[in-house]
Amino acid sequence: MTLLAQSFNSSAMRGHLVNKDWAKLTDTVSYDPPDEVKRFLARAVLVYGIPFQYLVPDERMLPTESVRFFFLDPGWIAIMIQGATSIGRLDAQDTVLDTTMRHLALEQAMVDAALVRGNGRDIGEPQAQAAQWPLTGFLLRSGVVDGWQGVEMKAYGADGVELAPLRIDRLAPDILLCIFNGKVAHMTVKQPPEGLHFGLSPVGNGQYQRLSLRKVTEKDGAVQPGEQIQKAGDGSRPIDAPMRSGKGRPTRVVRVAELAALFQQRLTELKQAPSVFTSGEFGVEMVESPGLVDFKLGAGNKNE
Structure with a gap:
């Protein structure tokens, strides 16, 4: 110097x-x-x-399948x-x-x-003019880091404003380090958008269930079309998917017409059935959105 x-x-x-x-x-x-x-x-x-x-x-400070928040x-x-x-x-x-x-x-x-990330920034990502104390972040050690190459992280302050990421790096195949410009109060970790797919949840013995349903009628109050009206873990009965029988073993082939009828029946029970249930409504009900984990510091974590 x-x-x-x-x-x-x-x-x-x-x-x-x-x-x-x-x-x-x-x-x-x-x-x-x-x-x-x-x-x-x-x-x-x-x-x-x-x-x-x-x-x-x-190593005991960061065991497998754990996240640790920190201040610099x-x-x-x-x-x-x-x-x-x-x-x-x-x-x-x-x-x-x-x-x-x-x-x-x-x-x-x-x-x-604040300029270190440079061209590595994502489109729409907030950018800081300068790093400001406190700088906070987290270390995540999980198979999610290795399995979801495009995993998305967003952090928010106590005021709900998204914080600018200053560093997002994989230190090892299963360890992710993130540092944000400000104090993290709320953070989300989400599967990449390409994780959107049709799907059912396995329950063993070659059987599958649908745990959630989505609204397929016009807006009703605050509930928008496409939003979940029956969610996993809310006490609702799952829908058992009818599967084609094989020769002594599961086929993993769904009987689509029967499953569509079960969807329509459950929507009728919920008073959310459309006048006509077409392949479009069936597709909406079968959509599995990318998984998301919601961390709120000082509160319980919410999985969706």
């Missing part, structure tokens, strides 16, 4: 150092390091290059930046100069940290 500073009005700065004129020293010092240095310090704020065992000292310690980050910029310090005067320079370095690194 001293070597960087000495390229700017060196004689004036050394005069202020000798006279211990700290106010004028601060006004004299200018901070404009090479882009490579800026990029390195910005990534350091987001703990790039930090050995994983420093982040998680014991601003004091720890500041000291790390100070250490990274201490190269070139030769004497006591350089130490005083570094005291001024390291604050400028940290301020610039926080601004540049």
